């Protein structure tokens with residue numbers, strides 16, 4: 001996706017995302033989970049694809065978020081499901097950091 005097409009939306013300050021942890025927030029009508037792993041910020045849908053688990057209430061270990069309901073896991077970099085019963089990926093959102101702010105591209109790719 002080109003920089004122009006991405007249409008970046010200001011989501012949060014970098015400091016609002018806890019180090020090596022996850023936080024949930026609504027951004028432009030999307031329920032988003034923001035993660036910070038070793039200083040790098042990632043964003044996925046906050047809703048597990050297996051059920052109604054909210055990933056922001058899960059457990060982040062490295063680049064993997066564990067759903068609080070049935071312990072399915074996803075890679076926060078790509079949204080790929082990495083552990084049963086999660087099979088379908090969660091949507092991962094492109095992230096850009098500028099001026100201490102986290103911007104997300106919410107446009108479908």
Ligand code: FES
Nearest residue numbers: 048051053067072
């Ligand atoms: S709702 Fe997330 S693993 Fe079941």
